[in-house]
Amino acid sequence: MVAALTLSNLKKTYGDGQVALKGISMTVEQGDFFALLGKNGAGKSTAIGIISSLVNKSAGSVQVFDADIDVDFARAKSYIGIVPQEINCSVFETADQIVMNQAGYYGIGRKIARQRTDHYLSQLGLSEKKDVPTKSLSGGMKRRLMIARALVNEPKLLILDEPTAGVDIETRRSMWDYLVEINKKGTTIILTTHYLEEAESLCRNIAIIESGELIENTSTKTLLAQLKQETYVLDLADPIDKLPDRLARSDAQSWTLKNDMTLEVVVPKSLGINSFFETLTNNNIRVQSMRNKTNRLEQLFLEMTDHVSKSNGIKPNDRGNNAR
Amino acid sequence: MSWQENCIAFMTILRKEVTRFMRIWQQAILPPVITTSLYFIIFGNLIGPRIGDMGGHPYMDFIVPGLILMSVITNAYANVSSSFFSAKFQRSIEELQVSPAPNSVILLGYVGGGVARGLVVGIVVTAVSLFFSKLSVHSLPTMVSIVILTAVLFSLAGFLNGVFAQKFDDVTIIPNFVLTPLTYLGGIFYSIKLLPDFWQAVSYINPILYMINAFRYGFLGISDINLGLSFIIILGFIVLLFVINLRLLKSGFGIRQ
Numbered sequence: 001m002v003a004a005l006t007l008s009n010l011k012k013t014y015g016d017g018q019v020a021l022k023g024i025s026m027t028v029e030q031g032d033f034f035a036l037l038g039k040n041g042a043g044k045s046t047a048i049g050i051i052s053s054l055v056n057k058s059a060g061s062v063q064v065f066d067a068d069i070d071v072d073f074a075r076a077k078s079y080i081g082i083v084p085q086e087i088n089c090s091v092f093e094t095a096d097q098i099v100m101n102q103a104g105y106y107g108i109g110r111k112i113a114r115q116r117t118d119h120y121l122s123q124l125g126l127s128e129k130k131d132v133p134t135k136s137l138s139g140g141m142k143r144r145l146m147i148a149r150a151l152v153n154e155p156k157l158l159i160l161d162e163p164t165a166g167v168d169i170e171t172r173r174s175m176w177d178y179l180v181e182i183n184k185k186g187t188t189i190i191l192t193t194h195y196l197e198e199a200e201s202l203c204r205n206i207a208i209i210e211s212g213e214l215i216e217n218t219s220t221k222t223l224l225a226q227l228k229q230e231t232y233v234l235d236l237a238d239p240i241d242k243l244p245d246r247l248a249r250s251d252a253q254s255w256t257l258k259n260d261m262t263l264e265v266v267v268p269k270s271l272g273i274n275s276f277f278e279t280l281t282n283n284n285i286r287v288q289s290m291r292n293k294t295n296r297l298e299q300l301f302l303e304m305t306d307h308v309s310k311s312n313g314i315k316p317n318d319r320g321n322n323a324r
Numbered sequence: 325m326s327w328q329e330n331c332i333a334f335m336t337i338l339r340k341e342v343t344r345f346m347r348i349w350q351q352a353i354l355p356p357v358i359t360t361s362l363y364f365i366i367f368g369n370l371i372g373p374r375i376g377d378m379g380g381h382p383y384m385d386f387i388v389p390g391l392i393l394m395s396v397i398t399n400a401y402a403n404v405s406s407s408f409f410s411a412k413f414q415r416s417i418e419e420l421q422v423s424p425a426p427n428s429v430i431l432l433g434y435v436g437g438g439v440a441r442g443l444v445v446g447i448v449v450t451a452v453s454l455f456f457s458k459l460s461v462h463s464l465p466t467m468v469s470i471v472i473l474t475a476v477l478f479s480l481a482g483f484l485n486g487v488f489a490q491k492f493d494d495v496t497i498i499p500n501f502v503l504t505p506l507t508y509l510g511g512i513f514y515s516i517k518l519l520p521d522f523w524q525a526v527s528y529i530n531p532i533l534y535m536i537n538a539f540r541y542g543f544l545g546i547s548d549i550n551l552g553l554s555f556i557i558i559l560g561f562i563v564l565l566f567v568i569n570l571r572l573l574k575s576g577f578g579i580r581q
């Protein structure tokens with residue numbers, strides 16, 4: 001089965017010399033619910049811009065299902081629905097006109113366009129506001145309008161760039177439910193977010209971009225497990241030449257002998273330090289000193305959420321409400 | 325996209341453009357009607373009788389075709405340049421960019437909108453002119469084809485302006501500093517035969533002269549220039565501007581980083 005999206009060595013340098021993407025390769029499988037995470041300025045929107053033909057790439061290739069965006073651009077575009085990070089519709093047009101027109105741009109006839117417009121506007125709770133100019137819609141309503149607009153061509157791949165930024169908790173929940181529902185019906189979904197909780201509760205796979213590079217691309221489960229463990233570096237009092245068998249076979253802790261004077265152990269945070277000191281004592285290993293190795297991923301998330309809470313005025317703890 | 329899908333996309337853009345200028349009809353339709361009415365009153369009614377005949381016709385009848393065409397030119401141009409620029413400015417142009425609609429359809433859709441506004445204004449101005457002069461038709465095919473081709477040409481020119489414009493002022497520079505002078509010097513108010521040889525020769529460089537004269541020929545059957553040449557020049561500019569615009573759209577100039 002062909003992948004929903006394949007990026008190969010995607011690079012982007014903007015006109016002003018700003019390097020936004022340094023060669024990203026990744027694959028999103030059909031039916032996946034995929035999160036793209038990263039700090040402000042990491043390059044998420046740039047990648048999405050390239051996929052949706054809004055940004056010219058500097059190098060690399062993009063394949064959407066069976067269509068290469070350079071060769072079969074019309075077909076590639078017809079597979080995609082895009083919800084941009086920033087509202088990009090005319091302030092004078094009404095929600096109804098915007099969604100109807102979008103259908104028309106895809107070559108969808110008036111009758112079907114009418115049905116779908118009514119359907120998606122109602123699904124997103126905009127029926128009552130469909131005839132007012134978008135300038136009189138609230139921020140959250142405009143965001144929902146962007147989603148309705150992106151769905152009108154019934155895309156196989158829906159890409160949402162921070163769909164829940166600036167949306168109240170109730171609306172966020174109902175958006176999540178709605179996205180889960182359309183994903184279940186077969187639409188592949190990619191979304192960018194700064195909230196780990198959002199990715200955690202929605203997405204099966206997660207990629208993390210930092211400074212234009214892909215630094216992580218794995219399942220949500222694996223990623224969370226990595227976040228929930230701690231690595232300690234132990235400097236030994238006496239050299240050992242081989243990892244004792246009992247340590248090597250341990251399930252809960254993962255030991256590595258870095259050199260004859262240094263041991264490294266990875267433990268789930270829940271187990272605590274005592275657990276492995278016991279093991280050490282039982283094996284007659286004397287430890288001189290110990291330090292905590294920084295968890296790069298954890299560090300990254302701290303910075304990411306720090307950014308968000310600063311810019312949104314949300315206290316990090318508030319975000320706990322999002323977990324479902 | 326199939327031919328039929330392309331037609332739907334074209335009609336959608338056209339309908340959207342017409343809806344846009346009808347929504348702002350007080351700015352789009354009314355001002356040109358008032359301006360040309362003033363011309364009719366001042367030049368036609370008040371000053372005209374003192375001037376007497378021009379090219380064998382009452383002065384009022386002589387200036388009516390040029391004034392109609394001028395309003396078509398400025399409105400076709402303004403519609404496309406400001407609509408495309410504001411789509412860029414509000415980033416609603418991205419709605420079209422992410423869609424599979426081909427660039428040619430996007431261009432034709434905008435041009436269609438400009439032509440529609442040019443013709444609507446042209447028809448209203450013509451209707452107003454009936455209060456001041458009676459409409460004589462010498463060649464309807466010439467009249468209709470010239471007005472449509474001219475509207476197409478200036479819609480394309482307006483599109484080019486919209487593509488290059490980076491701020492709202494950029495949309496008014498060309499109309500003010502190029503279009504208006506060329507139109508006024510294009511023989512709306514006089515036959516270039518009245519000019520000294522040198523200025524006659526200079527006038528021939530002005531493409532708008534050819535359109536106004538050909539259009540006037542459709543009304544009165546008189547022209548300072550050769551009709552065939554007019555068509556060739558107009559069509560030539562249309563092809564040139566179409567190709568340039570299409571290439572710019574394809575390269576994403578001004579709309580794609």
Ligand SMILES: Nc1ncnc2c1ncn2[C@@H]1O[C@H](COP(=O)(O)OP(=O)(O)OP(=O)(O)O)[C@@H](O)[C@H]1O
Pocket residue numbers: 014015016018019020038039040041042043044045046047085581
């Ligand atoms: N139009 C542009 N011209 C020049 N540089 C740009 C442009 N757009 C983005 N950049 C730069 O490219 C880099 C990546 O930006 P991008 O918008 O892709 O980040 P992002 O991951 O979406 O961030 P955020 O989470 O803030 O939305 C940044 O350094 C940004 O300044």
Ligand SMILES: [Mg+2]
Pocket residue numbers: 044045046085161
């Ligand atoms: Mg972004």
